[in-house]
Amino acid sequence: MLAGKSKIYHYLYVLALVVLAFPFHSRGAETTISVNQAQSESQSSPTEKKKIIHSESLDTEFKAMSENEPLGVETSSELETAQIFPMVKEVPLSQGSRLSLKDCINLALLNNREIRAKGQDVEEANQKFNETKILGLPVLDYEFLFGPAPRDVDNAVESFFSGDITLAERNKISLAIPLYAFGKLKFAQDLAKTGIEVEKNRKIEKENEVVLKIKQLYYGVLLAKDVEDLFEDADSHMESEIKRREDSDEPSDPIDLVRLKLFRYEVLNRLIESRKKKLLAIEGLKIQTGIGTRQQFSLEDHHLTPMSYEIKDFQYYLDASQKRNTKTKLLDLGVKATEKAFDLEKRKIYPDIGFGGFYESGNTVQSISGLTQTDDYNDPFNYKRVGVGVRLKGDINIPRYRAKVGQAQAQYFKSVISQGIANEAIELDLKD
Numbered sequence: 501m502l503a504g505k506s507k508i509y510h511y512l513y514v515l516a517l518v519v520l521a522f523p524f525h526s527r528g529a530e531t532t533i534s535v536n537q538a539q540s541e542s543q544s545s546p547t548e549k550k551k552i553i554h555s556e557s558l559d560t561e562f563k564a565m566s567e568n569e570p571l572g573v574e575t576s577s578e579l580e581t582a583q584i585f586p587m588v589k590e591v592p593l594s595q596g597s598r599l600s601l602k603d604c605i606n607l608a609l610l611n612n613r614e615i616r617a618k619g620q621d622v623e624e625a626n627q628k629f630n631e632t633k634i635l636g637l638p639v640l641d642y643e644f645l646f647g648p649a650p651r652d653v654d655n656a657v658e659s660f661f662s663g664d665i666t667l668a669e670r671n672k673i674s675l676a677i678p679l680y681a682f683g684k685l686k687f688a689q690d691l692a693k694t695g696i697e698v699e700k701n702r703k704i705e706k707e708n709e710v711v712l713k714i715k716q717l718y719y720g721v722l723l724a725k726d727v728e729d730l731f732e733d734a735d736s737h738m739e740s741e742i743k744r745r746e747d748s749d750e751p752s753d754p755i756d757l758v759r760l761k762l763f764r765y766e767v768l769n770r771l772i773e774s775r776k777k778k779l780l781a782i783e784g785l786k787i788q789t790g791i792g793t794r795q796q797f798s799l800e801d802h803h804l805t806p807m808s809y810e811i812k813d814f815q816y817y818l819d820a821s822q823k824r825n826t827k828t829k830l831l832d833l834g835v836k837a838t839e840k841a842f843d844l845e846k847r848k849i850y851p852d853i854g855f856g857g858f859y860e861s862g863n864t865v866q867s868i869s870g871l872t873q874t875d876d877y878n879d880p881f882n883y884k885r886v887g888v889g890v891r892l893k894g895d896i897n898i899p900r901y902r903a904k905v906g907q908a909q910a911q912y913f914k915s916v917i918s919q920g921i922a923n924e925a926i927e928l929d930l931k932d
């Protein structure tokens with residue numbers, strides 16, 4: 501009997517270690533998730549179904565959970581967002597409603613809203629680049645004015661307020677074609693291209709983060725299943741041992757019996773907690789993959805399986821991190837962007853050269869009296885004017901120019917220093 505009691509205590513000690521090492525996200529994660537217990541159990545095979553624990557407290561706890569938690573009801577904000585970003589149905593699922601890890605990752609890369617938002621940032625950067633492609637393209641500017649005008653110019657105020665007015669109109673159309681900007685447009689385009697690369701790398705960084713979350717949730721569900729089996733097996737052994745001691749005629753220590761019951765109560769609580777976290781992880785997969793909380797699915801894998809992986813030397817991982825790390829690429833692009841902005845500020849003192857023309861006209865319904873000049877270039881009411889020419893436009897403000905260049909230079913030096921610090925920190929992070 502002593503050997504059996506020692507075996508049970510050893511078994512409980514192993515269980516305690518497993519509980520302490522249980523890696524799950526808490527409810528303070530990104531999304532508040534509803535619980536739907538019947539989801540995975542209804543799709544499991546008979547051999548996979550779990551044994552029912554004969555405990556009134558456990559059944560009551562799960563019943564209270566199912567009554568208090570909404571069963572996958574989508575909110576209005578989720579429905580509105582779903583209309584804007586509908587689910588992309590381009591991933592061929594390997595087992596229908598049974599999703600493999602690859603299926604979950606592919607669905608997340610297509611449907612995750614955070615990734616889609618980053619895609620819109622890339623599109624915004626592309627449009628900013630299109631905004632800089634103006635060299636040689638005409639720009640049309642127009643203006644049309646309608647309103648009352650006094651008929652007697654010599655007594656304009658009295659004529660206006662006495663009602664001696666007529667309807668006047670003015671029209672002006674101008675056309676400008678940028679020809680040369682002393683390299684400013686080229687630097688602006690290079691800066692916009694760098695912005696596109698930055699947003700693309702940020703999207704890749706977000707995709708990597710989402711893939712990591714998918715793996716954590718997927719393997720977390722599998723770990724929860726294994727831990728649940730372990731707890732149920734432990735509860736079954738303890739229940740049998742408690743019943744054997746209570747039915748046995750042999751004398752037993754009542755303190756040990758109470759301790760054993762307390763251990764079983766703790767195991768039941770841990771079992772409830774592991775089931776809750778498993779359901780939360782399943783709902784988390786729904787959120788991250790973008791399939792909606794009402795969609796029912798199960799996982800293709802049933803248990804965690806060991807994986808063989810060759811651990812290489814430290815230099816291999818350091819070189820790979822420096823080449824592929826998106827944060828390193830973002831720092832490099834940041835240095836490049838601030839350098840282009842610095843060069844652009846230095847060239848803003850140069851003028852812009854362009855070719856342009858205009859046409860404007862003015863008319864009144866009735867004649868105007870008191871005018872001293874009636875030619876097209878002096879008559880303010882009835883005229884027709886046209887002109888073409890080359891425009892040279894610039895702004896020379898030395899104090900402001902030097903301040904702007906100094907700010908851009910400081911930003912460039914700051915990005916270079918930050919890049920050096922980050923590259924040194926990469927090695928320390930890998931060693932940690």
